Amino acid sequence: MMQAPFRIALLPGDGIGPEVVSEAVKVLQALEEVLGATFRFQTGLIGGAALDQTALPLPPETISICNSAQAVLLGAVGGPQWDSKRPEVRPEQGLLQLRQRLGLFVNLRPAKVLESLVNLSALKPDRVRGTDLVIVRELLGGIYFGNPRGIFARNGERMGVNTEVYREHEIERVAHRAFVLARTRRNKVTSVDKANVLESSRLWREVVKRVALSYPDVELDHMYVDACAMRLIENPTSFDVVLTTNLFGDILSDEAAMLTGSIGLLPSASLGEHSALYEPIHGSAPSIAGRKRANPIAAIASAAMMMRYSFRKEDVADAMETAIERVLKRGVRTPDLPGRKRPLTTSRVGDLVAAETCKLLRHATSKKPSRRRK
Numbered sequence: 001m002m003q004a005p006f007r008i009a010l011l012p013g014d015g016i017g018p019e020v021v022s023e024a025v026k027v028l029q030a031l032e033e034v035l036g037a038t039f040r041f042q043t044g045l046i047g048g049a050a051l052d053q054t055a056l057p058l059p060p061e062t063i064s065i066c067n068s069a070q071a072v073l074l075g076a077v078g079g080p081q082w083d084s085k086r087p088e089v090r091p092e093q094g095l096l097q098l099r100q101r102l103g104l105f106v107n108l109r110p111a112k113v114l115e116s117l118v119n120l121s122a123l124k125p126d127r128v129r130g131t132d133l134v135i136v137r138e139l140l141g142g143i144y145f146g147n148p149r150g151i152f153a154r155n156g157e158r159m160g161v162n163t164e165v166y167r168e169h170e171i172e173r174v175a176h177r178a179f180v181l182a183r184t185r186r187n188k189v190t191s192v193d194k195a196n197v198l199e200s201s202r203l204w205r206e207v208v209k210r211v212a213l214s215y216p217d218v219e220l221d222h223m224y225v226d227a228c229a230m231r232l233i234e235n236p237t238s239f240d241v242v243l244t245t246n247l248f249g250d251i252l253s254d255e256a257a258m259l260t261g262s263i264g265l266l267p268s269a270s271l272g273e274h275s276a277l278y279e280p281i282h283g284s285a286p287s288i289a290g291r292k293r294a295n296p297i298a299a300i301a302s303a304a305m306m307m308r309y310s311f312r313k314e315d316v317a318d319a320m321e322t323a324i325e326r327v328l329k330r331g332v333r334t335p336d337l338p339g340r341k342r343p344l345t346t347s348r349v350g351d352l353v354a355a356e357t358c359k360l361l362r363h364a365t366s367k368k369p370s371r372r373r374k
């Protein structure tokens with residue numbers, strides 16, 4: 001029996017966003033037959049594209065499209081033509097507002113070094129080989145959203161103010177997610193803070209220790225953010241799950257992405273109690289937009305995370321990820337990845353990943369004993 005369609009909101013956004021989202025959609029659609037399920041897509045405006053058409057970075061219609069979907073797939077937001085705008089009407093605001101509106105308090109950013117691409121890393125192959133970590137970034141609190149904030153005049157001088165605030169429940173809920181995730185991996189959480197200087201970090205550390213009591217099988221250690229930044233370069237394979245605050249996670253996840261040498265490959269998931277948003281880590285790359293050069297793999301890998309976390313289709317997610325690894329191993333490359341004389345187009349890479357995923361899933365289904373009885 002066919003199951004009800006999976007309802008997905010598509011927010012292609014700016015720059016290369018629309019091109020890479022199309023490839024992720026292509027892969028999902030290619031799976032419909034072997035999955036015995038269909039996808040229903042609804043497209044909304046966000047970022048600069050939304051500003052141009054509605055003067056808002058996140059129009060109300062987009063919020064309602066996202067609210068009625070089970071999961072959101074986003075491309076990228078931003079571009080130089082919107083850079084001079086006032087901060088409240090910059091494309092990035094669309095993303096920050098959407099995180100808030102959907103209650104997306106945890107952001108998962110995996111960074112895995114693939115053996116076939118180990119030479120692309122900014123570091124020596126021997127140092128990064130085998131790196132497989134996930135940054136679990138708190139996404140709705142900390143200095144991004146704390147009050148007071150603003151630029152104020154005092155004694156004839158302006159003063160810029162932002163405030164790092166963490167409430168216990170905000171730390172608790174994200175910490176639980178990190179420990180649960182660690183149990184599906186190598187059972188290790190490194191919590192990153194600045195508890196030697198910041199009160200918000202002292203509370204962070206205390207609450208994380210308390211949450212850890214419910215997960216005695218998971219090893220927990222704590223690290224100051226500066227030490228962690230260093231350790232990520234020195235010994236990246238020592239990390240499994242890295243749990244941290246909004247700002248520290250923003251910074252460390254870009255650093256971790258560079259270990260893999262290829263920001264065009266990395267996906268992310270932002271999860272809340274009831275909603276989820278998936279997006280590539282890379283930006284809108286305006287200089288290559290519309291030129292068939294964008295790497296669609298991060299967007300396809302984000303769709304794989306969607307299959308895992310929103311639709312509980314672990315086998316499909318695994319197949320999509322294995323397909324990506326196989327295709328890369330065969331030497332398939334977009335121009336961002338050196339190593340091939342004639343790089344392939346965005347859409348060709350999408351075709352190859354779609355075909356490989358279908359092959360893997362067909363093979364898996366044909367091996368399963370049939371449950372149908374005459």
Ligand code: IPM
Pocket residue numbers: 092095096250
């Ligand atoms: C990210 C980005 C965003 C952030 C920007 C675009 C608001 O850098 O997702 O890491 O700072 O969270």
Ligand code: MG
Pocket residue numbers: 250251254
């Ligand atoms: Mg960032």
